Amino acid sequence: MPVHTTATRQEWLAARLALLKAEKELTRRSDELARQRQDLPWVRIDKAYRFDTDEGPASLADLFAGRSQLIVYHFMFGPDWSAGCPSCSAIADGFDGVRVHLANHDVTLTAVSRAPLAKLKAYKQRLGWSFPWASSGDSDFNFDFNVSFTEQQQGEGIDYNYERDSHAMDMQPVPPPVAELAASCGTDAPAYSRDRPGISTFVLEDGVVYHAYSTYARGVDGIWGMYQWLDRAPKGRNEAGIWWRRRDEYGRSRSAA
Template sequence: MSLPEIVPRADWRAAREALLAKEKAATRARDALSAERRRLPAVEVGTEYVFEGGDGKATLLDLFEGRDQLVVHHFMFAPEWDAGCPGCSAFLDQIGHLAHLRARGTSFAAVSRAPYPRILPFKARMGWTLPWYSSYPGDFDRDLEATVERDGQPLDRAGLSCFLREGDRVLHTYSAFGRGLDGLGSADSLLDLTALGRRDPRGGVRHHDEYDL
């Protein structure tokens, strides 16, 4: 890998200004894409999925924790594995403090096909405290297309799915897989995938231990 060309400061400044114009155009295009994403139609989730987590059995509605939005990370962890996907693990490592999502009425949870007793020791090994649920042996991952069939065998895909709650109704609003997760991890980047987008928390952005959650 070669080093960049070394030039005088004035030449660097001119090149930087030219690139900045393209960066601003990309930002405007990304904002427009996020607005279009928020206008996507939604589909009601009619299946009563059952998950297992740290507090026992839970429904999809329970994963909202009383908030009106939910972002689910489809974490690749097959039932027969002893450890989760390294790439999915690297993604979870980048997730910031959940208070910044929760202050905007949005919950976050990881979901895997592995039984919860397999997830628990790996979660402890990684030092994660965020909510993580097992969908085993249900069809949640297949129905959300996070698990697909290849040569007659289930194949998991890393992904994110967004849900919106209207009373007791759960609406599926968006999903992304593979390269669609590039650049995601911050609260704002995850909120850009949701139907309600970036919402300022009551009282504005604060230190994570100052939110009244």
């Protein structure tokens, strides 16, 4: 027998209509938040960032690929790691489908990481991705946009997501999930925690690049496709600990992954 509440169709419909009202309120609020994001002032970027890309050395303006808007996903992949973050990898599994539509709406989607380009290309081939992915290893880009931190910053306390971070990644002793994720990337927890996820957006007008918006931590949840589906599944997220893996690791033991 089900342990969840059961009901008649009429009782279900009454409960569903009540929930629909709350869903509509959330949708309207989400629309208003989107408008407020668009109303944020832009900040001119004069610093000359350099990236390594499949097409060769590139500036931030080059990453726009001829379009006027750029969305950067800050993918956690440190210079010395052997693999990218599993969480970022799960998010990136949705990039190739959506980027085609964005490109035809004057928006370029790209990932940026500190790992060398050769590592990014090998990892992208492993997981069957084709979206653009630039290495920022030789620039301050990740540090300036608050997704990478030095050991000194880590020791003093990291300002992440616009406040002094109290994220699980900085807790002592290290939480088992953080240690598990770090090990899966071929690194330790402190090194793993010096890179963080985020999204930054930029606009190009009259040859000038402006920073428009950045979000971090739970602010990235909205583009994590599998969770949008799970939030609508009968049992929701129904998770305990780190259950997801890179797409080619399901069916393998944790020790073999």
